[in-house]
Amino acid sequence: MSGAVTASTDSVRSGVRDKSLRVVDVRRADDYKKDHIPTAVNLPLADLLSDDDPGRVAKLAGAMGIDNETSVVVYDDTFGALASRVAWTLEYIGHADVSLLEGTYADWKSLGLESDSDTPDVQKKDHAASVRPEILATAEYLESAKERDDVILVDNRERLNYLEQHIPGAISIPYRTLGGNGRILRSQEEMRRLLENRGVSDTSEIITYCGSVGTLSGLAYYALKSAGHKNARLYVRSFKEWKSLQKPTAKQEDASYWDLSAE
Amino acid sequence: MQARDPRQKIDWSRMEEADNFAKTVRLFRQGRYDADSFRRFRLQHGAYGTRMTGDYAMVRIKIPAGEVYPHHLEQISRLSEQYSIGSAHFSTRENIQLHWVILEDVSEIMRGLAEVGLTSREACGNTVRNVMCSPLSGVCPDEEFDSTPYALATARFFLRNPMAQNLPRKFKFNFTCCEQHGMARMVDVGLIPATRDGERGFKVFLGGGLGNKSYVGHQLEEFTPEEDLLYTSISVMRIFDRLGDRKNMARNRMRYLVHDMGWEKFQNLVLKERAIVRATQSVVTQLQVDRTPGVIRRPLQVCDESGSSRDGYAKWLKTNTMPQKQPEYHTVFVTLEAGDITSGQLVSLAGLIREHSSEGKARAGFSQNVALRYVHKDDLPPLYSKLLDAGLAKSGALTMSAPIGCSGTTSCNLALTNSHRLAKEIQRKLLAMGLDDDPDLYDSSIKISGCPNSCGQHGIATIGFYGGGGRVGKDMYPNYQMSLAGRSDAGTMLGQTCARVPAKRVIPVILKIIEIFRGNKKPGDTLKSWLHRVATGAEDSDVKSISDIKKMLDPLIVPPTKDEDPDFYLDYGSDTNYHTKTGKGECAA
Numbered sequence: 001m002s003g004a005v006t007a008s009t010d011s012v013r014s015g016v017r018d019k020s021l022r023v024v025d026v027r028r029a030d031d032y033k034k035d036h037i038p039t040a041v042n043l044p045l046a047d048l049l050s051d052d053d054p055g056r057v058a059k060l061a062g063a064m065g066i067d068n069e070t071s072v073v074v075y076d077d078t079f080g081a082l083a084s085r086v087a088w089t090l091e092y093i094g095h096a097d098v099s100l101l102e103g104t105y106a107d108w109k110s111l112g113l114e115s116d117s118d119t120p121d122v123q124k125k126d127h128a129a130s131v132r133p134e135i136l137a138t139a140e141y142l143e144s145a146k147e148r149d150d151v152i153l154v155d156n157r158e159r160l161n162y163l164e165q166h167i168p169g170a171i172s173i174p175y176r177t178l179g180g181n182g183r184i185l186r187s188q189e190e191m192r193r194l195l196e197n198r199g200v201s202d203t204s205e206i207i208t209y210c211g212s213v214g215t216l217s218g219l220a221y222y223a224l225k226s227a228g229h230k231n232a233r234l235y236v237r238s239f240k241e242w243k244s245l246q247k248p249t250a251k252q253e254d255a256s257y258w259d260l261s262a263e
Numbered sequence: 264m265q266a267r268d269p270r271q272k273i274d275w276s277r278m279e280e281a282d283n284f285a286k287t288v289r290l291f292r293q294g295r296y297d298a299d300s301f302r303r304f305r306l307q308h309g310a311y312g313t314r315m316t317g318d319y320a321m322v323r324i325k326i327p328a329g330e331v332y333p334h335h336l337e338q339i340s341r342l343s344e345q346y347s348i349g350s351a352h353f354s355t356r357e358n359i360q361l362h363w364v365i366l367e368d369v370s371e372i373m374r375g376l377a378e379v380g381l382t383s384r385e386a387c388g389n390t391v392r393n394v395m396c397s398p399l400s401g402v403c404p405d406e407e408f409d410s411t412p413y414a415l416a417t418a419r420f421f422l423r424n425p426m427a428q429n430l431p432r433k434f435k436f437n438f439t440c441c442e443q444h445g446m447a448r449m450v451d452v453g454l455i456p457a458t459r460d461g462e463r464g465f466k467v468f469l470g471g472g473l474g475n476k477s478y479v480g481h482q483l484e485e486f487t488p489e490e491d492l493l494y495t496s497i498s499v500m501r502i503f504d505r506l507g508d509r510k511n512m513a514r515n516r517m518r519y520l521v522h523d524m525g526w527e528k529f530q531n532l533v534l535k536e537r538a539i540v541r542a543t544q545s546v547v548t549q550l551q552v553d554r555t556p557g558v559i560r561r562p563l564q565v566c567d568e569s570g571s572s573r574d575g576y577a578k579w580l581k582t583n584t585m586p587q588k589q590p591e592y593h594t595v596f597v598t599l600e601a602g603d604i605t606s607g608q609l610v611s612l613a614g615l616i617r618e619h620s621s622e623g624k625a626r627a628g629f630s631q632n633v634a635l636r637y638v639h640k641d642d643l644p645p646l647y648s649k650l651l652d653a654g655l656a657k658s659g660a661l662t663m664s665a666p667i668g669c670s671g672t673t674s675c676n677l678a679l680t681n682s683h684r685l686a687k688e689i690q691r692k693l694l695a696m697g698l699d700d701d702p703d704l705y706d707s708s709i710k711i712s713g714c715p716n717s718c719g720q721h722g723i724a725t726i727g728f729y730g731g732g733g734r735v736g737k738d739m740y741p742n743y744q745m746s747l748a749g750r751s752d753a754g755t756m757l758g759q760t761c762a763r764v765p766a767k768r769v770i771p772v773i774l775k776i777i778e779i780f781r782g783n784k785k786p787g788d789t790l791k792s793w794l795h796r797v798a799t800g801a802e803d804s805d806v807k808s809i810s811d812i813k814k815m816l817d818p819l820i821v822p823p824t825k826d827e828d829p830d831f832y833l834d835y836g837s838d839t840n841y842h843t844k845t846g847k848g849e850c851a852a
Contacts, residue, residue: 158349159349177346180341194371197289198367254314256835257673259673259684259835260352260603262600262603263350
């Protein structure tokens with residue numbers, strides 16, 4: 001299934017049956033222990049984020065029985081955002097064959113598909129870390145890149161957060177826009193139409209960011225890939241780092257939009 | 264993908280309009296479409312401008328006759344999360360609005376609406392705006408008959424009709440149930456069902472409306488028979504189209520034409536024009552009035568009385584529900600803070616309509632609220648319980664404690680103050696004080712506009728406000744002009760100007776007015792009836808006029824210096840010093 005951004009439910013089921021697939025569940029350990037997709041291993045996102053140095057991530061992958069050639073499918077129960085962050089990290093250390101389950105675990109369960117609470121026996125493997133800097137944006141990179149005409153910066157937080165404060169020049173595509181019709185990502189046709197309306201061209205480099213750790217913007221990274229945008233980067237430390245570095249921000253002035261929210 | 268509910272007989276949408284809109288936005292952005300033409304096009308499709316920016320729009324979704332189905336609410340919930348701010352807004356004219364939408368995404372919303380048979384077409388611009396109908400039409404104990412089918416037929420006739428695409432200005436129809444509920448006299452064409460010798464017809468009121476200058480409408484004739492409804496509507500629009508002022512946008516609603524010409528002359532013109540229309544219209548030009556009765560089927564219920572023991576049930580029952588003319592059925596009003604509802608609440612509401620309304624749909628109300636009708640009396644406790652869980656059980660829906668506030672500085676280019684937030688603040692205060700439970704205040708209302716243009720309908724409020732700026736030396740503060748004793752029922756009257764009240768003194772002033780009323784009222788008085796006497800010079804207590812009330816309020820409204828009270832100089836929802844700032848309005852584009 002190399003190349004596709006999402007893996008269909010059917011293909012995951014057959015991959016599980018014929019053991020051609022390593023399924024990674026990124027929910028919390030307690031949830032995983034209750035039940036999960038059969039043969040899935042658990043890598044809670046928080047564990048990964050506690051230290052996502054490429055060397056350590058490669059070791060974590062190896063411990064899950066993933067070497068550079070293993071087909072990997074990642075899933076979560078958070079509309080694909082956490083799974084995306086893990087999948088992106090594997091890509092970043094040079095893992096090519098990684099995709100996202102098309103739905104969430106809740107969707108899987110609601111279809112009545114198989115699950116169990118067994119922890120699989122995993123044969124440890126070696127995963128090399130050959131970092132792919134071309135899919136990462138650091139604050140420093142972003143600062144100079146965003147001045148270029150062929151770079152588009154995308155903010156994936158909710159609209160009100162964007163209006164209040166964002167990185168100057170960013171456009172707003174809230175993470176809720178990315179999914180639809182019971183899938184973590186909307187169809188390629190719909191995603192392409194949305195981006196085309198927004199003037200996001202195929203030839204641009206696109207940098208995504210969100211609030212803090214690159215989950216919502218990780219999902220956007222895959223949404224862009226699924227729509228055929230090959231040149232995308234994730235600003236993984238996102239707006240939290242940008243603010244802590246006291247970089248410039250922009251806001252929509254002279255309007256009290258928060259008071260329209262019923263929250 | 265959602266699909267249209269088969270019970271919704273009229274599909275208001277055209278999918279191709281979404282593609283056309285997307286294409287036109289691209290041409291506009293490429294500079295191949297001039298700004299004025301684009302603005303007209305955008306408004307014709309229901310996308311209104313947003314405060315201080317050309318990058319965002321407000322999409323106004325028409326809910327003709329207020330009839331809204333559960334799957335509409337679910338779809339609007341999704342659209343609000345994807346393209347707006349995660350909340351939607353119920354307006355005073357039975358529209359549902361999505362704010363802060365990126366102009367380039369408007370076409371995506373139009374697609375989503377078309378999937379469920381809704382449209383934003385002609386929700387703005389110089390067109391026939393959403394045709395309103397009383398949320399109680401069909402269930403009101405005082406109505407002659409249900410005007411809903413006529414409202415729907417009128418909306419259907421004029422939507423995309425060439426004769427309504429380029430009027431001098433916007434044009435509004437309000438159908439209502441009876442004299443009490445509705446605003447037949449404060450709109451271009453207002454209609455109240457009436458019968459004569461068993462024959463159906465309407466009392467038709469023309470030339471009313473609220474705005475910078477408001478007028479009360481005039482009754483065309485004693486009785487307008489049903490078959491004359493369309494001829495009358497067409498002839499009024501033809502006269503307006505021909506004689507309406509196309510130059511002076513500030514004074515070109517039909518009410519100005521009626522006022523300048525004089526009612527008798529206008530009335531004669533309409534009657535003559537109608538004779539011509541009647542004689543010359545093709546026989547196929549008819550209103551398609553669908554009088555098939557709706558299906559009333561009580562959803563299966565798990566018997567559950569526990570809701571009645573939950574906090575606030577008795578008060579909610581008293582202040583949010585009304586018995587219908589159909590025995591054992593009630594209409595339940597859901598009040599929203601200034602009309603705002605979260606995407607999650609929209610989904611909850613859709614579920615509750617399915618579970619508890621025997622007609623399987625709801626009505627948008629006149630007060631930024633929603634009505635669930637045909638709720639069986641035995642289902643009221645479980646419904647309350649679920650509304651409470653969804654955060655939708657605020658009491659006081661049918662009392663003064665549910666103020667109206669237009670969008671104000673939250674999104675409108677013309678606004679001078681944050682009327683929207685002020686309405687929320689007043690509601691919270693009145694509910695916290697339990698004033699929703701005071702029967703003397705039930706039939707009163709508080710309505711707030713952020714500028715003189717009356718979207719908040721302040722002119723017909725018992726206590727009405729419109730925003731402006733006040734000044735002490737160099738320092739500005741948010742200020743409101745207050746009027747008292749307005750009403751929109753059979754005795755429709757515009758409120759009388761009372762005093763300028765600084766934003767941060769509005770709540771104390773409202774409480775003081777209640778106190779003055781309590782000190783002077785007679786048995787049987789409500790705040791509304793008492794203020795009516797004061798305003799019309801018929802009161803014989805110490806308070807004989809609105810200016811007497813002003814004198815009693817004067818000590819409360821003296822501005823402090825900035826050192827004494829810096830908060831006084833901030834508007835609600837803002838932490839920077841107040842200054843008036845407006846852009847170009849589009850009501851008259």
